[in-house]
Amino acid sequence: AQSVTQLGSHVSVSEGALVLLRCNYSSSVPPYLFWYVQYPNQGLQLLLKYTSAATLVKGINGFEAEFKKSETSFHLTKPSAHMSDAAEYFCAVSDHLNNDMRFGAGTRLTVKP
Amino acid sequence: GAGVSQTPSNKVTEKGKYVELRCDPISGHTALYWYRQSLGQGPEFLIYFQGTGAADDSGLPNDRFFAVRPEGSVSTLKIQRTERGDSAVYLCASSLMGTAGTGLVEQYFGPGTRLTVT
Numbered sequence: 001a002q003s004v005t006q007l008g009s010h011v012s013v014s015e016g017a018l019v020l021l022r023c024n025y026s027s028s029v030p031p032y033l034f035w036y037v038q039y040p041n042q043g044l045q046l047l048l049k050y051t052s053a054a055t056l057v058k059g060i061n062g063f064e065a066e067f068k069k070s071e072t073s074f075h076l077t078k079p080s081a082h083m084s085d086a087a088e089y090f091c092a093v094s095d096h097l098n099n100d101m102r103f104g105a106g107t108r109l110t111v112k113p
Numbered sequence: 114g115a116g117v118s119q120t121p122s123n124k125v126t127e128k129g130k131y132v133e134l135r136c137d138p139i140s141g142h143t144a145l146y147w148y149r150q151s152l153g154q155g156p157e158f159l160i161y162f163q164g165t166g167a168a169d170d171s172g173l174p175n176d177r178f179f180a181v182r183p184e185g186s187v188s189t190l191k192i193q194r195t196e197r198g199d200s201a202v203y204l205c206a207s208s209l210m211g212t213a214g215t216g217l218v219e220q221y222f223g224p225g226t227r228l229t230v231t
Contacts, residue, residue, distance in 0.1 A: 090156070103156045106153075106155050
């Protein structure tokens with residue numbers, strides 16, 4: 001069965017600092033991997049996705065993630081945090097056999113001025 | 114509409130009651146998904162529609178939960194004999210087409226319905 005684990009339910013960074021949100025996956029077949037962001041009282045918004053093309057994926061708002069098969073990881077990074085990045089971030093996994101996505105428990109990002 | 118809409122935004126009901134949650138997908142999207150998000154957790158898949166038919170209902174927790182999409186657009190999630198454990202945010206998503214392998218198309222999520230069972 002597929003699953004993802006997000007390390008750290010809460011991450012706090014200073015404005016301008018590097019953002020690193022960790023995600024490790026488990027899948028018996030080649031995975032599709034996603035990062036979603038959820039702002040308060042809003043729906044989930046896709047940041048980026050990996051679907052077996054380039055391992056370094058660039059998304060919206062300056063975020064990127066790198067698929068590392070050897071580490072079963074898909075960590076999300078952003079070089080310089082903005083106040084507007086404060087939100088809940090979810091990693092998710094799917095594959096070519098299934099219609100459902102499996103989400104991690106989420107990481108709440110706080111950005112300090 | 115511009116995005117996926119869900120009504121009501123909040124629903125409070127008493128244990129044992131019946132509730133219906135509505136989802137209006139993006140116009141033209143043939144695939145529709147329901148997820149449940151409990152406090153402190155990520156969304157959990159419930160059911161997937163391709164057109165009018167439920168192509169995958171493997172995530173429905175038990176037979177108290179049922180969903181329909183009679184005309185291939187609006188969907189209703191129905192919960193009978195609600196229990197306190199059903200309290201959660203119910204999310205709906207739609208995509209242009211559904212296929213095994215949801216990585217092929219983006220799912221667009223609505224803001225959710227927060228259900229509280231007292």
